[in-house]
Amino acid sequence: MSTDRYQKGMDKLKELTIPDENSPTGHMEVGESFKDIAPDLTRLVVEFAFGDVYARPGLDNKQKVLTTISALVAQGTPQIGMHVVTGLNVGLTPDEIAGCLVHLIPYVGFPRVLTAMKVAQEVFAEQGVAITAKPESGESSAG
Amino acid sequence: MSTDRYQKGMDKLKELTIPDENSPTGHMEVGESFKDIAPDLTRLVVEFAFGDVYARPGLDNKQKVLTTISALVAQGTPQIGMHVVTGLNVGLTPDEIAGCLVHLIPYVGFPRVLTAMKVAQEVFAEQGVAITAKPESGESSAG
Amino acid sequence: MSTDRYQKGMDKLKELTIPDENSPTGHMEVGESFKDIAPDLTRLVVEFAFGDVYARPGLDNKQKVLTTISALVAQGTPQIGMHVVTGLNVGLTPDEIAGCLVHLIPYVGFPRVLTAMKVAQEVFAEQGVAITAKPESGESSAG
Amino acid sequence: MSTDRYQKGMDKLKELTIPDENSPTGHMEVGESFKDIAPDLTRLVVEFAFGDVYARPGLDNKQKVLTTISALVAQGTPQIGMHVVTGLNVGLTPDEIAGCLVHLIPYVGFPRVLTAMKVAQEVFAEQGVAITAKPESGESSAG
Amino acid sequence: MSTDRYQKGMDKLKELTIPDENSPTGHMEVGESFKDIAPDLTRLVVEFAFGDVYARPGLDNKQKVLTTISALVAQGTPQIGMHVVTGLNVGLTPDEIAGCLVHLIPYVGFPRVLTAMKVAQEVFAEQGVAITAKPESGESSAG
Amino acid sequence: MSTDRYQKGMDKLKELTIPDENSPTGHMEVGESFKDIAPDLTRLVVEFAFGDVYARPGLDNKQKVLTTISALVAQGTPQIGMHVVTGLNVGLTPDEIAGCLVHLIPYVGFPRVLTAMKVAQEVFAEQGVAITAKPESGESSAG
Numbered sequence: 103m104s105t106d107r108y109q110k111g112m113d114k115l116k117e118l119t120i121p122d123e124n125s126p127t128g129h130m131e132v133g134e135s136f137k138d139i140a141p142d143l144t145r146l147v148v149e150f151a152f153g154d155v156y157a158r159p160g161l162d163n164k165q166k167v168l169t170t171i172s173a174l175v176a177q178g179t180p181q182i183g184m185h186v187v188t189g190l191n192v193g194l195t196p197d198e199i200a201g202c203l204v205h206l207i208p209y210v211g212f213p214r215v216l217t218a219m220k221v222a223q224e225v226f227a228e229q230g231v232a233i234t235a236k237p238e239s240g241e242s243s244a245g
Numbered sequence: 246m247s248t249d250r251y252q253k254g255m256d257k258l259k260e261l262t263i264p265d266e267n268s269p270t271g272h273m274e275v276g277e278s279f280k281d282i283a284p285d286l287t288r289l290v291v292e293f294a295f296g297d298v299y300a301r302p303g304l305d306n307k308q309k310v311l312t313t314i315s316a317l318v319a320q321g322t323p324q325i326g327m328h329v330v331t332g333l334n335v336g337l338t339p340d341e342i343a344g345c346l347v348h349l350i351p352y353v354g355f356p357r358v359l360t361a362m363k364v365a366q367e368v369f370a371e372q373g374v375a376i377t378a379k380p381e382s383g384e385s386s387a388g
Numbered sequence: 389m390s391t392d393r394y395q396k397g398m399d400k401l402k403e404l405t406i407p408d409e410n411s412p413t414g415h416m417e418v419g420e421s422f423k424d425i426a427p428d429l430t431r432l433v434v435e436f437a438f439g440d441v442y443a444r445p446g447l448d449n450k451q452k453v454l455t456t457i458s459a460l461v462a463q464g465t466p467q468i469g470m471h472v473v474t475g476l477n478v479g480l481t482p483d484e485i486a487g488c489l490v491h492l493i494p495y496v497g498f499p500r501v502l503t504a505m506k507v508a509q510e511v512f513a514e515q516g517v518a519i520t521a522k523p524e525s526g527e528s529s530a531g
Numbered sequence: 532m533s534t535d536r537y538q539k540g541m542d543k544l545k546e547l548t549i550p551d552e553n554s555p556t557g558h559m560e561v562g563e564s565f566k567d568i569a570p571d572l573t574r575l576v577v578e579f580a581f582g583d584v585y586a587r588p589g590l591d592n593k594q595k596v597l598t599t600i601s602a603l604v605a606q607g608t609p610q611i612g613m614h615v616v617t618g619l620n621v622g623l624t625p626d627e628i629a630g631c632l633v634h635l636i637p638y639v640g641f642p643r644v645l646t647a648m649k650v651a652q653e654v655f656a657e658q659g660v661a662i663t664a665k666p667e668s669g670e671s672s673a674g
Numbered sequence: 675m676s677t678d679r680y681q682k683g684m685d686k687l688k689e690l691t692i693p694d695e696n697s698p699t700g701h702m703e704v705g706e707s708f709k710d711i712a713p714d715l716t717r718l719v720v721e722f723a724f725g726d727v728y729a730r731p732g733l734d735n736k737q738k739v740l741t742t743i744s745a746l747v748a749q750g751t752p753q754i755g756m757h758v759v760t761g762l763n764v765g766l767t768p769d770e771i772a773g774c775l776v777h778l779i780p781y782v783g784f785p786r787v788l789t790a791m792k793v794a795q796e797v798f799a800e801q802g803v804a805i806t807a808k809p810e811s812g813e814s815s816a817g
Numbered sequence: 818m819s820t821d822r823y824q825k826g827m828d829k830l831k832e833l834t835i836p837d838e839n840s841p842t843g844h845m846e847v848g849e850s851f852k853d854i855a856p857d858l859t860r861l862v863v864e865f866a867f868g869d870v871y872a873r874p875g876l877d878n879k880q881k882v883l884t885t886i887s888a889l890v891a892q893g894t895p896q897i898g899m900h901v902v903t904g905l906n907v908g909l910t911p912d913e914i915a916g917c918l919v920h921l922i923p924y925v926g927f928p929r930v931l932t933a934m935k936v937a938q939e940v941f942a943e944q945g946v947a948i949t950a951k952p953e954s955g956e957s958s959a960g
Contacts, residue, residue: 451630607894640779
């Protein structure tokens, strides 16, 4: 029988989301909001994107979220909010998320990273979290 | 004085590369090979890309390599070979690297991932490494 | 003389648009709205984009609209609304338009398709049309 | 059990390919060639890309190939050879394929289209096909 | 010591901006607005983007702004407003800026250029400037 | 009659190319090499790309070449060789061309610029030209 993949996807989604009013279950909702134009979209998202791919062994959840965020920033696609929330849910710290964005600068340029930073900033505010480490801000480049 | 950033960059490069004839010190060579057209390129690469960004706290080296690979695959830029080698050098397993590429499929599509997979495959062969886990290959989706 | 290309373009535009208050003659308006910054833009759009390219034999109008929509979705450019309207005008069904978007998922990834789906959804609502076929929604992948 | 999706995908692949030595069964081979790095890739390609998406009702095969080609050209991904062959296999004429590429010029610019044209040209030569219609070549833009 | 690069960057920023209430000192503000998520961002922007790159000999300021605008339009990134203002500040005329955008059409397609044109149009209005030359608007292509 | 645009395009092409065996008349050849697949391509290139756009007032030739190169690098399209030759033909110095590429780093990232630098390097070698200015190469960032 094959509730196998669908169940795998649903289980993965539960791992990734913390159900409370501050955490949108964005991933699931995405499929549902398009029922009228593509009724099979929810199934494709849950079964393929989550059951086959997100639930796949190899990377841990934190590494998977970093991979997702990096790909979206590189594409200039600013819808990373949902994935920043997911990242916090699976244990990435705000420092790690901000670190991922800064790390992308030499590969995709400043504009795409700055677009993403704005989104991350808003999510951190909504979620009531903040970075802890303080990379030297005012220090000049030498001694 | 400011050999500070330059040294920071060089130290980071040493962390990332294992000098032997199979491991190209690709990152450093990149700057050097363009001396005749942009003499300052090596400095920009070593000081900014490595001294300021790659050496920045926040993410560990393995997370940084995954971030880099993801961004390049998303851009359709197949020059990930050097970064796959770096990934192996800093402790990513072939399974983690392959897992990163498969994870990108729902975000960037199959064609870009397949281009990258070919490169990773060649690097694994050159480096004499292979994946260990075996996600079910022939199993159908149920039963 | 050469009203030839301009006329060809205008004739094509008439084919593509159904003038009523629900159908924006978006294509023409695009040029006109930039008269103050590039007075020749309307001419370039009408003569080249429509007279030379859109009026060219080879593909029929429905195939041309699908080509256009696919290119824009792949680029992450969400301004497909005007082209969804054009598609309906030339005889594409909502099922064909939705089918085009779902077909793009394996090639460009889910995020870009979902951005486009939102736009198509809004246009269908404005135009009072809906898909008819119902790909199995709740069915799991086997049995 | 679920050989359902896998079978659907295989059936679709048979529709799309004409097995003879000139027609690469490229789509299937793609998965197989990466067995050593991602054993599940063939299954993902056959079941999702072909079983779920390519076999989906909505667009006919010719429209699907045009959609695919357009997306790849827009991405600057020149691996359209396999899809040009598929297009010919399902009944697109060389004129329709060339028409699709020219139609993309106003949306993605000349460079990406020219890269694709070179590939299409090579496939037409290998397949021994040619366009039939002759859009006016030497005619200037006015009478 | 190295206030060298930081000072170089600040000096360049002064060259590029005309401080009055209509000219956002956008470049500097960008770093500052992300202090809470990446305290080192301002330093990276001022020292690398402006001190190392923007202050580099080779191109003059007007050529540099055209290069920047072209890259952003090609990426589909519409945040060119700040750079259009900078362009006017360093002596590019509205005609040159509009000319740059039209010149991009054959390379990136109409949609990306039109998105950028809207932004440039708004900036020209805010800044109270306008193009002077009038490329023939209504003239057909011959005669 | 309208040999007007065609002639305008041909005149522009003559301005941009220096006919000798080292300077490919690449722009014209591009259209001609696709006669068998799109007989109208030469006309579209000469009349639209060169007659309407490249011949348009607003930017001078040097600014136009920089705009073109920037757009192609940003797109990750490495076919800039022809445009580097054109740039040298219209009076851009190797320093200006190299300066354009370095200037792009903060906007598109290092990988795309390095791909382009390799091409420019090859063209400079073929054309027997070299940069003259020497941005400080070995100097560290301070003192």
